[in-house]
Amino acid sequence: MPRQPVDVIKRYLEDAIAAEKNFESQLRDFAEEGHHSHIQRLFARHADETRSQYERLTNRLHALGGSPSGMKSMLAHMFGSMPKVAQIGHDDAEQVTQNILMAYTVEQSEIAMYEALAAAAAAAGDNVTESLAREIQSEERRTADLLWQELPRAARSSFDEVTGRRTMTP
Ligand SMILES: [Fe+2]
Numbered sequence: 001m002p003r004q005p006v007d008v009i010k011r012y013l014e015d016a017i018a019a020e021k022n023f024e025s026q027l028r029d030f031a032e033e034g035h036h037s038h039i040q041r042l043f044a045r046h047a048d049e050t051r052s053q054y055e056r057l058t059n060r061l062h063a064l065g066g067s068p069s070g071m072k073s074m075l076a077h078m079f080g081s082m083p084k085v086a087q088i089g090h091d092d093a094e095q096v097t098q099n100i101l102m103a104y105t106v107e108q109s110e111i112a113m114y115e116a117l118a119a120a121a122a123a124a125g126d127n128v129t130e131s132l133a134r135e136i137q138s139e140e141r142r143t144a145d146l147l148w149q150e151l152p153r154a155a156r157s158s159f160d161e162v163t164g165r166r167t168m169t170p
Contacts, residue, residue: 005124010066012117013057013129017068019113020054023106030103034096036157039150043103046143053136060132093161097154100147107144111137 027047031040058068114137121129 005126006064009117009121009124009126009129010061010064012120013061013064013066014069016113016117017054017057017061019110020050020057023110024050024054026106027103030099033099036096036154039096039100039154042143042146042150043099046103049139049143053139056132056136060129063128094158097151097158100151100154104144104147104151107140107147110140111144114140 024047027043027050031043031047034040061068114133118130118133118137121127121133
């Protein structure tokens, strides 16, 4: 039996809420690690933004008559397990680079997640959810851009720390 459009949108919202909640705690951990204060601030700021994102999503879900299910979406699982996997085989000094890389990957997944939500909401004629998805998507894009800019510098500084600034000899 076909499902009601509103139920489909509620499911998308629940998934996004679960993913954002999971990512907020990852970001708080990232903000504690390393000693690059501007990168730590970037993580802390986006953790706050992420909290505001799932609050806005939760408000919308309530307005549609739903409530967060507590069920973990596929993305939430992915966000939860990636960082530990990424750090296997890396020195401590490389952790910040790995954190940026992971956070960048999560942001890109979120951009895709909100693209799907926006498209489904548009198909359902739910303009409010569509513009919320677009608004959050542009916040994720901004963060992804900032992380991308930080990546080479962090990789360089990790390299220097791990090697004692030695370059390769032929
Ligand atoms: Fe987010």
